[in-house]
Amino acid sequence: MNHNVITYIIYLPIIGFIMIKVGWLFYKNGEVFLISLFENNLQLTKNVNNLLLIGYYLVNLGYAILTISNWEEVNSYIEILNTLAFMIGKIMLILAILHYNNIFWLNYLTKSKILN
Numbered sequence: 001m002n003h004n005v006i007t008y009i010i011y012l013p014i015i016g017f018i019m020i021k022v023g024w025l026f027y028k029n030g031e032v033f034l035i036s037l038f039e040n041n042l043q044l045t046k047n048v049n050n051l052l053l054i055g056y057y058l059v060n061l062g063y064a065i066l067t068i069s070n071w072e073e074v075n076s077y078i079e080i081l082n083t084l085a086f087m088i089g090k091i092m093l094i095l096a097i098l099h100y101n102n103i104f105w106l107n108y109l110t111k112s113k114i115l116n
Contacts (some may be wrong), residue, residue, distance in 0.1 A: 003074040007083055012064070014088060022095060027053045033106050035110040052102070059098070063091055 025108060034045040067087055074083055 003076065004071065007071075007074050007080045008068065010080070011068075011084055011087060014084070015060075015091060016063050018088070018091065018095075019057065019064075023053055023056050023060070026056060026099065028103075033103075033110075037106060037110050056098075060091070060095075063094065066089075085103055 030052065031045060031049050034049055035042070038044045038048070071083075074080055
């Protein structure tokens with residue numbers, strides 16, 4: 001079997017699990033911040049939280065598709081491990097940056113709302 005196919009078979013379930021699990025955690029736990037930001041307007045909070053989740057999934061799906069389309073040829077089992085570690089690590093760093101960016105802006109919006 002081609003080493004690239006083996007890498008894809010390993011990569012896709014891992015990235016799918018990370019995408020679904022982390023997205024659900026963000027969705028479930030982020031609601032508390034949104035409720036405080038939108039002054040207990042539960043309908044607006046739910047709608048914004050759903051939009052953030054959809055955006056999160058779209059970013060991740062796009063990243064996974066672009067990653068696979070730009071994948072270099074893998075020729076050994078060592079390269080499989082290196083490629084998987086690099087690609088999965090890269091998406092985890094991107095998710096962390098996006099998460100902290102969202103937290104920063106939510107914190108900024110909450111503080112600016114308190115000052116006004």
